[in-house]
Amino acid sequence: ATFEKAKVVAENRRARYDYHIEDTYEAGIALTGTEVKSLRFGEGSIAESYAEVSESGIWLINANIPEFSHGNRFNHQPKRPRKLLLNMREINKLHGAVARQGMTLVPLSVYFNGRGRAKVELALAKGKKAPDKRATEKERDWKREQGRLLRDRG
Helix, strand or coil: CCCCEEEEEEEEECCHEEEEEEEEEEEEEECCHHHHHHHHCCCCCCCCCEEEEECEEEEECCCCCCCCCCCCCCCCCCCCCCCECCCHHHHHHHHHHHHHCCEEEEEEEEEECCCCCCCEEEEEEEEHHHHHHHHHHHHHHHHHHHHHHHHHHC
């Protein structure tokens, strides 16, 4: 699935290297005002973050949205857990996959959609073992080499 991304704030570039991506979902995020402002300034990082399924829903853990520079005492905590907004069917599906097949929920990117809402692109993923990573690397290098060869010939 491809989602409409008017403005990408943060990307997790390593995710595709560290995980086999099975499926992607678009989730809303429950944010405070200062968090939204920080994101609008293009600040935020999801490099070390993941999502967790609990009784009360799905939570984005360890995503860092720095404090808003002009915020006052109502400023937010940069690393607080944030609730992800998905519909019940999606939540149940993700819950099942995480519980049964040992999958991981990895955020791939945080962005604003066309309507100006902050969204998370959430991937249902399986961790890669070292040999898989080597294979990924090999494939990437070969693709690069292919491009080079075609360029030089053509």
